[in-house]
Amino acid sequence: MKKIALIIDDDKINNFVCEFLINKYVPNVEIVSKTSSSDGLKFIREQSKNISFLFLDLNMPEYDGWDLLELMKTENLVHFPIYIISSSVNTEDIHRSKKMPEIKNFFVKPLRSEDFDKINFGIN
Amino acid sequence: MKEGKHEELTLYYKGLIYSNLENATAIVTKEGNILSTNRRWKVMSKFLGNPSFLLKSNNLFKTFLSKNIILESDIEKLEKIYHWITDNKSKSFDLEIFIPKFGIWANLVLKKIDLNLVSITVKLDPKKHYKSFFDSSALAFILTDTEGNILTFNPTAIAHTIRFFNRRIQNSENIYSYILTTNKKSFEENFSFAKKGNRVQMEVQFYVDIDEIKYYLLNINPVSGLSNSFQYFTFELIDITHTKEIENQLFHTNLILKEASQVANLGAWYYDFKIQKLTLSDDVYRILHLNKIENPDIKLNFISRNRNFKDSILTAINECLTTEKEWDLELPYELQNGNLIWIRSLGKPIKINNNAIRLVGIIMEVTDKKNQDIERGKLINDLIFKNKELLQFSYILSHNIRAPMANILGLISVIEHNNISPHNQKVLELINQASFKMDDIIRDLGHILNLKDTNVNKELLQFKTIYDSTLSILSNKIIETSAIVTSDFKSEKYVYCLKSYLENIFYNILSNAIKYKHKDRILEVHFRTYSENNYIVLSAKDNGLGIDTVFFKDKLFGLYNRFHDHIEGKGMGMFMIKTQVEAMGGYVEFESTPNIGSEIKVYLRK
Numbered sequence: 001m002k003k004i005a006l007i008i009d010d011d012k013i014n015n016f017v018c019e020f021l022i023n024k025y026v027p028n029v030e031i032v033s034k035t036s037s038s039d040g041l042k043f044i045r046e047q048s049k050n051i052s053f054l055f056l057d058l059n060m061p062e063y064d065g066w067d068l069l070e071l072m073k074t075e076n077l078v079h080f081p082i083y084i085i086s087s088s089v090n091t092e093d094i095h096r097s098k099k100m101p102e103i104k105n106f107f108v109k110p111l112r113s114e115d116f117d118k119i120n121f122g123i124n
Numbered sequence: 125m126k127e128g129k130h131e132e133l134t135l136y137y138k139g140l141i142y143s144n145l146e147n148a149t150a151i152v153t154k155e156g157n158i159l160s161t162n163r164r165w166k167v168m169s170k171f172l173g174n175p176s177f178l179l180k181s182n183n184l185f186k187t188f189l190s191k192n193i194i195l196e197s198d199i200e201k202l203e204k205i206y207h208w209i210t211d212n213k214s215k216s217f218d219l220e221i222f223i224p225k226f227g228i229w230a231n232l233v234l235k236k237i238d239l240n241l242v243s244i245t246v247k248l249d250p251k252k253h254y255k256s257f258f259d260s261s262a263l264a265f266i267l268t269d270t271e272g273n274i275l276t277f278n279p280t281a282i283a284h285t286i287r288f289f290n291r292r293i294q295n296s297e298n299i300y301s302y303i304l305t306t307n308k309k310s311f312e313e314n315f316s317f318a319k320k321g322n323r324v325q326m327e328v329q330f331y332v333d334i335d336e337i338k339y340y341l342l343n344i345n346p347v348s349g350l351s352n353s354f355q356y357f358t359f360e361l362i363d364i365t366h367t368k369e370i371e372n373q374l375f376h377t378n379l380i381l382k383e384a385s386q387v388a389n390l391g392a393w394y395y396d397f398k399i400q401k402l403t404l405s406d407d408v409y410r411i412l413h414l415n416k417i418e419n420p421d422i423k424l425n426f427i428s429r430n431r432n433f434k435d436s437i438l439t440a441i442n443e444c445l446t447t448e449k450e451w452d453l454e455l456p457y458e459l460q461n462g463n464l465i466w467i468r469s470l471g472k473p474i475k476i477n478n479n480a481i482r483l484v485g486i487i488m489e490v491t492d493k494k495n496q497d498i499e500r501g502k503l504i505n506d507l508i509f510k511n512k513e514l515l516q517f518s519y520i521l522s523h524n525i526r527a528p529m530a531n532i533l534g535l536i537s538v539i540e541h542n543n544i545s546p547h548n549q550k551v552l553e554l555i556n557q558a559s560f561k562m563d564d565i566i567r568d569l570g571h572i573l574n575l576k577d578t579n580v581n582k583e584l585l586q587f588k589t590i591y592d593s594t595l596s597i598l599s600n601k602i603i604e605t606s607a608i609v610t611s612d613f614k615s616e617k618y619v620y621c622l623k624s625y626l627e628n629i630f631y632n633i634l635s636n637a638i639k640y641k642h643k644d645r646i647l648e649v650h651f652r653t654y655s656e657n658n659y660i661v662l663s664a665k666d667n668g669l670g671i672d673t674v675f676f677k678d679k680l681f682g683l684y685n686r687f688h689d690h691i692e693g694k695g696m697g698m699f700m701i702k703t704q705v706e707a708m709g710g711y712v713e714f715e716s717t718p719n720i721g722s723e724i725k726v727y728l729r730k
Contacts, residue, residue, distance in 0.1 A: 011527060017534035056527070059523045087527040089570045090518075091624060110534030 001027075004050050005029040005089070008040035008068070009057035009085070018055055018111055025116040026052075036060065037068045044077050051080045053119070058086045058093060069102065078102050083119065085111055148246045156185045168246060184244075189215045194221050202232070209236045229256070237359040267347075270319060272299040275356070284361065288330040288338070299359060304329060311342075318344040318357055327364075339368035387492070388488055395422055395483040396475075411467070411489050413459050428692065433457050437469055441483065448473050448480060454494060465495035518573035532559050571628070572703055582708075585621050587613040587662070589651055594630040600606035601638050606684050607647040607695065609634070616660045619728050625704040629662070632697035633724055637666045659710065659727040667721040672716060701726065 005022050009084050015033040024030050029052055032039035037060050044051065058065035065084065072078050081104040084097050089108060097103045106114050148164035161169075181490070185203055194202075198221040208214045216235040223230055231247040258265050264281040268274050272298050285293040289302065303311045307328045314324040323345050330338045340361045347356040376670065385391070391408030395401070402420045409416045419424045424434045433455050440451035450472035457467045469484030534554045544552070591611055595602065602609060619626070634649065641647040649666045701724075702712050709729045716722035 011531065013531040014527075014534060017531070017538050020538045028375050059527075087530045088522045089526065089567045109530030110537060112537060 001050065001053035002028055002030040004047060005031045005053055006040070006043065006047075006051050007031065007033040007055045007057070008037065008060075008064070008065075009033070009034075009055070010035050011057065014085070014109060014111075021111055021113065021116065025078045025113065026119075030085075037063045041068060041071060044072060044090075048077045048079055053080050055080045055085050056082055058084060064081060066096075069100070073102070081119075083107060084117070086110055138390055148248075150184075150244050152184055152206075152242050152244055154240045154242075156183045156206070158182055158184060165246070168248070194223055198222065205234060206242065209234055209242055212236075248716050264359075266293070266299060268299050268359065270357070272315065272357075273297075274299060284330075287332065291679070304331075314342075314344055315357075317348050321346050328361075337365075338363065339365045357637075388490040390486050392486050393484070397481055397483075404562060408487060411487060412457065430457055433467070439470065440469070444471060444473055444483065445480070448475075450708055454490060455506060465491040488715055493632075514573060518570065521573065522568060522570050526563075526570070529559070529563050529566055533563060568700065572700065582620050582622055584618055585623055585626055587651075588617070590623075590626050590630050591651060594627065594634055597631065598634055598638065601635070605638055605641060607638060607641065607649065609649045609651075611651040613651075613653050616655055619653075619660050619662075621728055622704075622708060628704060629701050629726060632701050633664045633726075636697045637668055637722075638666065640669045640722075642667065642669050642721075655730075656727070658730050659671040660730055662726040662728065663723060665721065665723040670716045670718045670720050670722050672718050673716045 005026060005056045007018050009015055009018075012033075012035060015035070019031050019033060032043065036042055040056075044054075051074065053056050054092050056068065060068075063071075065086075069082070083092075083104055084106045085108075086093060086106070087109045094106050105115075105118055137209045148162065148166075148168040150161040150165050151159045153159055185199065185206070198219075202219060202221070203215070205217045207220055209217065210270055212608050214236075216233065219232040219234065219300050221230050221232055229248075232243040233247070235243045235245070237243055261278060262280060264278065264284045266274055266277045266281050274293065274295055276295065277293050279503055282293055285291060285302065293302075300308075300311075307326075310326055311328070313378070318324045323343065326342050326344075328340050328342045330340065332338055341364050343358075343360040343362070345358045345360065347358060385405070385407050389407075389411060391411045392405045394403055396403070402422050404420055406416065408414075414426065414428070416425050424438060433465045436453060440453060443449055444451060450470070452468070452470045454466055454468045457465050459465060466489065467487055468490045469485065469487050471483055473480035474482040474484055532555075536552065536559060539552060541549070583718075588611070591613070595609060601607075630651075637649045638647065645667060647666060648669060649664060651662070651664050653663070654661050698714075705712050705728065710727045712727070713725040714722065715725075
């Protein structure tokens with residue numbers, strides 16, 4: 001069974017770009033995009049073991065990326081590397097993410113092909 | 125001795141003593157009994173109140189003591205000498221005695237007449253009496269003639285001349301030689317005024333040491349001579365140094381207080397409960413623009429208009445009377461001309477033995493301060509509001525604007541270029557360029573807006589490290605332009621600073637230098653650090669285009685200002701440097717000469 005690359009972001013255009021790039025650079029993954037935190041969380045609860053990595057946006061309605069991270073941690077759902085993809089150039093967000101070991105890297109949108117050099121997909 | 129012989133002798137001596145008209149004389153027997161006296165003696169007895177012992181046939185010594193005419197010690201001396209004479213040890217003797225009852229000195233001359241008889245002559249000396257007063261006085265007295273020649277003086281005068289002039293005052297010296305140059309003019313005036321018969325008083329100074337000054341009051345008193353002209357003058361010195369010092373201190377204290385109250389625009393008042401009297405300093409009237417009145421009352425009726433002002437203070441006074449609470453109020457006060465000023469009123473009770481006996485207080489004008497306070501309050505509110513707006517804008521920029529920008533960039537990057545006409549290919553390329561430019565600006569603005577709380581993330585940084593990383597970031601451009609970049613951070617190696625800011629500062633300096641290089645020569649940039657006052661200075665000097673700093677003074681650090689039309693650039697660099705340096709409490713200086721080069725100095729707080 002194929003591992004899953006999960007994208008949680010309310011920005012559908014970004015999801016489109018991400019899907020394209022993952023398709024191009026990451027072989028053998030099934031891409032799933034969720035456009036809200038709650039949908040994303042629901043999916044993670046079901047498929048936690050099968051997720052290869054997560055691209056997580058920070059700025060979302062309802063609860064944002066940080067909230068989602070907290071929820072995942074309390075429910076012990078983090079079994080995969082998490083990459084933040086944010087349009088924010090706010091250094092505060094970058095510093096905060098550096099303090100969390102679950103977060104492997106912080107990418108400022110748009111995601112570029114070079115960024116994939118820095119991703120460890122844990123596949124193979 | 126036979127009676128007849130004795131009578132004869134007595135008569136003889138009587139003649140002898142009667143012939144002594146000037147002085148009182150008595151003949152006294154060996155035992156001390158008065159045998160005979162002359163007229164002068166009788167006059168003297170009368171003068172002394174006719175004491176019986178001075179009369180004929182009384183014993184001189186036995187009664188002297190009991191009548192307290194002369195001092196006990198003098199009687200003993202007198203008796204001793206008397207016996208010396210009667211015992212043939214001495215023929216005559218002079219003795220000075222004091223008669224306390226009259227304060228007179230008397231000179232007693234004892235002479236042996238024969239085996240059994242002694243004559244005693246008394247010379248009263250009233251001058252001697254006064255001289256003793258002079259001699260014992262703590263004031264210095266000097267007597268001179270009209271020319272100021274010194275005739276006599278007392279021991280205190282001697283002590284003074286030794287103390288102040290290191291020499292002993294002498295007769296026939298002149299009083300002028302003891303007057304300091306600074307006092308001479310007024311002394312001459314006063315002395316000539318005294319010669320006309322006036323008692324004059326003046327102040328003189330003497331130096332004990334080069335820096336210790338003594339103040340004296342000098343009284344010059346004319347002493348009338350025989351012919352009613354003034355031939356003699358007494359000079360009387362009274363030490364007033366202590367008084368003078370206190371006076372000086374008081375003068376200065378008073379001066380300082382007065383000046384202070386004027387400078388502070390401060391008026392003082394107090395209210396005495398016992399006599400129910402309100403006392404106001406002149407400054408109170410001045411500050412409140414009121415005319416001074418005789419008896420201001422505690423109901424403050426003397427303050428015209430300004431009902432609210434009066435009521436507020438009266439309330440404070442009443443509250444203070446019941447609860448002994450001090451007050452400190454700032455109240456508006458309307459002047460006659462309708463202008464509004466602010467008055468600060470402070471007051472408190474003064475207690476003795478737990479009873480309030482007085483209310484004391486001050487008022488001062490605080491219009492300027494109050495206006496500033498109001499102004500500052502407005503400004504702060506304004507700033508808080510602006511800051512909130514900025515934060516909001518920053519958020520919008522960072523997310524709502526940045527996000528679609530990122531979308532565009534993302535979409536361009538995933539375009540599949542097959543089947544695109546060369547024209548469209550070109551269009552896409554241009555869209556891509558424009559988008560990147562726009563994104564740069566959005567990111568920069570985000571950085572600017574994020575300048576806050578710069579102390580939190582400061583760390584100790586090595587200039588060399590940041591410099592090296594800057595060189596590597598810009599290595600392409602450096603190689604492209606063959607620029608020579610050098611550095612010297614030996615003087616100041618480290619700085620406590622925000623890393624991202626310092627990186628940005630280095631980046632902007634170097635990229636600006638490359639951007640504005642002179643086309644006719646190879647660019648040289650030299651970075652160095654040094655210490656100046658409380659700052660560590662990062663300087664970068666180049667041989668680039670340079671600009672006219674005088675002409676472009678105001679625009680130098682402006683946002684998006686560029687000085688060279690032919691060069692591509694956003695004009696953000698200088699603005700970013702300035703904003704970030706200032707956010708860390710430093711400042712930037714820029715010197716430049718067109719066609720020569722520029723030097724930028726970044727002052728970073730130590």
